[in-house]
Amino acid sequence: MLKAAISRYGARVLPNTEQIIAEHRRRGTLIQGPEIEAFEAAFAARAGVSAGHAVAASYGRMAFYYILKALDLPPGSEIVVPALTFWVIPELARVSGLKVVFADVDPATFTIDPDALEAVITERTRAVVPTHLYGLPCDMDRIMAIAARHNLVVIEDCAHALGATYKGRPVGTFGEAGFFSFQTLKPLNCYGGGMALVRDAALADRVRALAHAEPWPDEKRVTKRFFIGKLQRIFIRPWVFTISSFPILWLSSWFGANPDVYLWENIRELQPLPAQYIERFPNAQAAIGLEALKYLDAWTARTQAHAAFVTARLRDLPGITVPATPPDRTHVFYQYCVHGPEGPARDSLVVRCVRRGIDIETLHVDVCTEMELFGDACKPAPGAERAQQAMQVPVYSDLTDAQVRRVAGVVREVLSSAGSSGPATS
Numbered sequence: 001m002l003k004a005a006i007s008r009y010g011a012r013v014l015p016n017t018e019q020i021i022a023e024h025r026r027r028g029t030l031i032q033g034p035e036i037e038a039f040e041a042a043f044a045a046r047a048g049v050s051a052g053h054a055v056a057a058s059y060g061r062m063a064f065y066y067i068l069k070a071l072d073l074p075p076g077s078e079i080v081v082p083a084l085t086f087w088v089i090p091e092l093a094r095v096s097g098l099k100v101v102f103a104d105v106d107p108a109t110f111t112i113d114p115d116a117l118e119a120v121i122t123e124r125t126r127a128v129v130p131t132h133l134y135g136l137p138c139d140m141d142r143i144m145a146i147a148a149r150h151n152l153v154v155i156e157d158c159a160h161a162l163g164a165t166y167k168g169r170p171v172g173t174f175g176e177a178g179f180f181s182f183q184t185l186k187p188l189n190c191y192g193g194g195m196a197l198v199r200d201a202a203l204a205d206r207v208r209a210l211a212h213a214e215p216w217p218d219e220k221r222v223t224k225r226f227f228i229g230k231l232q233r234i235f236i237r238p239w240v241f242t243i244s245s246f247p248i249l250w251l252s253s254w255f256g257a258n259p260d261v262y263l264w265e266n267i268r269e270l271q272p273l274p275a276q277y278i279e280r281f282p283n284a285q286a287a288i289g290l291e292a293l294k295y296l297d298a299w300t301a302r303t304q305a306h307a308a309f310v311t312a313r314l315r316d317l318p319g320i321t322v323p324a325t326p327p328d329r330t331h332v333f334y335q336y337c338v339h340g341p342e343g344p345a346r347d348s349l350v351v352r353c354v355r356r357g358i359d360i361e362t363l364h365v366d367v368c369t370e371m372e373l374f375g376d377a378c379k380p381a382p383g384a385e386r387a388q389q390a391m392q393v394p395v396y397s398d399l400t401d402a403q404v405r406r407v408a409g410v411v412r413e414v415l416s417s418a419g420s421s422g423p424a425t426s
């Protein structure tokens, strides 16, 4: 029987999304309204901090930018960023007048290696950005100890990790500040937006003043954003995906093309800031976030159960390493990454999975130390380069149990043949 293909991405969607949007349109509160403050307060409460310490922004990256601006570090201060992250983050640090220095990551956890962090600190280093990449918290005890020794400000990148904990404490509450993303595929989907979580009240006020100084977006723009979100939702439904995007991936698998690169934002300098970054977070998106917070724990638990199922099916395969979650942390599996064969052998396995209807991703964030954009900051980062060889298996919350069994089954069969695999033929 012909089976629908399974997309690499699954957005977390509220069953009443359209009703929430329609209700705010009717009330005239699509852009401005009381849900923004209510969402900030609920978000802060979840993190165990008082209202006023969470500030909504147009993007997660802009929350980071406002935090940097509010910190007002001396120009030319050095900020340490993991070599493996979304390129926009170091670029915005550069735009803020800071000198970006990269530290390598541990390829087993995909997060910043504390030894590598310590090794790049100089007398000009003022800040570090531990990125809880793919949903796994960094080694926060060691990072906080290093930061305390060298008097560094810690800004946690929690874009992938809302809901994750380290020693029982939520990410984003360890450093001076943290920031979160509400982009469509992130743990909390508000069709865009972000949040800064700031420990010190005066610093939080400065971040708020910066965010509030931006203009409100117009209704047309927010309506378009919801429309695009709806299209994305439709296009990743298994059968729609099977007859729309999947054929492109399937054909690419025969021609050695890599269409993934077209999914991502153009890599470029962000000075001046792109116009779409400069706006306030609208009320209807806050209303969606406020409602989605009620579902977050259930979505996280489902994703974790899917990850556990896949791990149980793959862990005994020779040459395959399933994701390691240290016992003091919880992982929310924004991405589920498996290490196995690398280079052309890895690509060949991915192609085999795609041909059997399972869309496996290999490119999600960037090895920034290889990007021309970062000029002199580029240097070898073997951990990040290895980490980028992992295969990312879909485990998102929206998959049914049967789909997870199929994903695990196909990936297991394909990976079991890794030893015997030459060029892709099946």
Ligand SMILES: Cc1ncc(COP(=O)(O)O)c(C=O)c1O
Pocket: 059, 060, 061, 062, 085, 086, 089, 131, 133, 157, 159, 160, 180, 181, 182, 183, 193, 194, 365
């Ligand atoms: C690691 C990381 N940090 C930060 C961000 C920025 O989030 P936003 O797209 O909301 O600006 C992303 C976005 O994908 C990310 O992957």
